[in-house]
Amino acid sequence: MNAGQAPLSRKPHGSGKAAKQKAVFLIVAIAPSLLGYVLFTLYPNIMSVYYSLLEWDGLTDAKFVGLDNYAYLFKDHFVWRALYHNLIYIVVVPVLTVLISLLLAYLLNNKSYRENAFYKVVYFFTNVLSTVVVALLWSFIFDGTFGLLNGFLELFGLDMNDFYWLGDSRTAIWALVIPMVWGGVGLYVVIFINAISAIPKSLYEAAHLEGARPMTILFRITIPLIRNVIRVCVVFVVLGTLKGFEVIMILTNGGPEGSTDVAGLYMFNLAFGKEAHSYGYASAVGMLLFVILVGAKLIIDKAYPEKEVEF
Structure with a gap:
């Protein structure tokens, strides 16, 4: 070299x-x-x-029909009725689930209750139960003759005359909100507890020294600092409520008279119900639901964007 x-x-x-x-x-x-x-x-x-482009019952030969299933989709009032019920649920269920979970997590994390560990187990216990067990449990609670709800109301002098809450179209859709919220609160309580526990205690101590009230601390410190966690939980609850139908299928199967039917359940009954199967049209309903799910996610991202939070 x-x-x-x-x-x-x-x-x-x-x-x-x-x-x-x-x-x-x-x-x-x-x-x-x-x-x-x-x-x-x-x-x-x-x-x-x-x-979704076929006319097919799963047994006979499939027939290609192009966009006919989608054309009929927009004229099918059963689809729009089901989507209207979906809209009610995605407005009510996520709001109640997130608010209740957030409040319980805040209390458990900031109050020195001796039973805190027990409460955490109790709240999460609902997520250990399967959806079938949760639905059957609430079917007994809503029962008109032996139900716990009617028995509880009778303690306050309200005789419901064996009223079956899931058998009346005026009350069935709202009664189903309760098991949906009850079954989801436990998981989000645990998530919010972990998020709140990551907030430095010095911020709460400074707020207490300034004389801030508990609700002021919740809305001025806790919620702003865990807003990204809340955002993710809202996305999960909204999308889960949109595509979920198991509790409704077990408790009412869309009845009475279709007053609790949702898009996912309608699609399931089209494909696997007791009547004539229609896999092609059910797939078209599924594609519509997929578009709505993507649209809901984009709307949440636009209305509630993720922001960097520093402690």
Whole structure:
């Protein structure tokens, strides 16, 4: 090598082998999740788009009808009735669920109750129960003859005359809100407790020294500092309420007279109900619901954008 000439750079021995090992490791680590996503999410969604263009009952040969299912979709008043019920639920259920969860989490995190650990277990217990168990539990509570709700009202002198809360179209849709909220509060209480516990105690101590009231601290300190967590929870509750129908199916199956039907349940009954199956049209309803879900997510992102919060 001549003087003043820079030495040639050489790759360290084994660097190529290490890169290959890293690539193999990443493939092995990602492949199961990617395969599961393709098989159970991406592929069914693609096939749903295809099925929505067919007239098919699942048994006979499918007939390609193009956009006819979508044309009929906009004339089907049952779909719009179901979506109207969805709208009621996504306005009422997320508001009640988030507000109740936030208030309970705030009390448990900032009040020195001796039973705090017990309360946390009790609130989360509803999430341990399956949806079927929750629905059956509330079916007994709403029962007209032996129901706990009517028995409780009778203690205050209100004789309901064996009134069945889920059998009347005036009360059924509102009665279903209760198990939906009750079944979801526990999870969000735990989430909000963890979020609130991350807020520095010095902020609360300074607020107490300034004479701030509990509600002032809640709305001026706690909520602004965990707004991103609240935003995520609102998204989860709204999307879960839009696509969920299990509790409604078990308790009322959309009745009485369709007064509690929702889009997800209507789609399910079209495809798997006791009457004639219509997988093609059910897939078209599913595509409409998918568009609404995406639209709801975009609206939430626009109306309640994520902001960086510093303690």
